[in-house]
Amino acid sequence: MSYGATFPLWRQASGEVWRDYTRHAFVTELGDGTLPREAFLGYLVQDYLFLVHFARAWALAVTKADTIDEMRLCAATVHALIDEEMRLHVVTCAEAGIDEDMLARAEEKTANIAYTRYVLDAGHAGDFLDLLAALAPCVLGYGEIGARLLAEGRAAGTLDTNPYAAWITTYGGDEYQQVCTAVGNLIDTAVARRLGDAPDTTPRWTTLTQRFATATRLEVGFWDMGLTG
Numbered sequence: 001m002s003y004g005a006t007f008p009l010w011r012q013a014s015g016e017v018w019r020d021y022t023r024h025a026f027v028t029e030l031g032d033g034t035l036p037r038e039a040f041l042g043y044l045v046q047d048y049l050f051l052v053h054f055a056r057a058w059a060l061a062v063t064k065a066d067t068i069d070e071m072r073l074c075a076a077t078v079h080a081l082i083d084e085e086m087r088l089h090v091v092t093c094a095e096a097g098i099d100e101d102m103l104a105r106a107e108e109k110t111a112n113i114a115y116t117r118y119v120l121d122a123g124h125a126g127d128f129l130d131l132l133a134a135l136a137p138c139v140l141g142y143g144e145i146g147a148r149l150l151a152e153g154r155a156a157g158t159l160d161t162n163p164y165a166a167w168i169t170t171y172g173g174d175e176y177q178q179v180c181t182a183v184g185n186l187i188d189t190a191v192a193r194r195l196g197d198a199p200d201t202t203p204r205w206t207t208l209t210q211r212f213a214t215a216t217r218l219e220v221g222f223w224d225m226g227l228t229g
């Protein structure tokens with residue numbers, strides 16, 4: 001998936017770590033349905049807390065935006081996180097006897113704190129582009145993973161029997177993919193507005209690609225946490 005013009009450049013600049021993230025063992029086990037249920041539920045609980053902070057980071061992006069269109073898109077992403085994506089976490093955990101109150105009170109693990117606070121700090125210390133570069137691996141990486149697992153599951157005819165089909169269809173499905181397309185466009189427009197037509201020749205570019213790569217490393221740490229508990 002390309003999701004615009006900037007994302008593929010940032011992805012390429014991040015090197016091997018992008019593959020470590022999107023082809024992580026946790027992802028492989030989600031795709032073939034072999035991930036232990038306990039590991040999945042532990043991950044979902046942490047991910048619920050993660051999404052609370054990510055919604056805060058997108059809300060911060062509203063305040064860092066320059067234009068009404070940028071504000072609108074960031075506000076819409078807050079809505080998509082809270083009212084669409086988190087539905088998966090709330091419903092799946094409720095089926096396992098974990099209610100929303102328990103989710104909200106769960107203890108945040110170190111890898112989760114490291115990632116979410118890194119992104120929030122990128123927004124507080126930096127500008128709109130710093131924040132978008134730190135947010136991009138989260139939104140677009142899951143879009144890429146979801147689209148691939150959905151296509152592979154359909155091609156192999158294994159989706160119906162995969163216990164993680166709901167996760168795969170959430171991130172591979174149209175609703176989430178539309179969010180990814182919109183965020184990819186937002187990044188392209190925001191970069192062009194602030195850095196011009198040749199952004200990769202500007203001094204800011206290196207910092208932005210580093211932010212993207214750091215957030216991607218923190219995604220790898222999040223999957224590691226999901227496997228090891």
Ligand SMILES: Cc1ncc(CN)c(N)n1
Pocket residue numbers: 047050051085137138139142219222
């Ligand atoms: C850790 C993590 N990264 C990304 C996403 C997709 N929004 C997520 N739910 N959780």
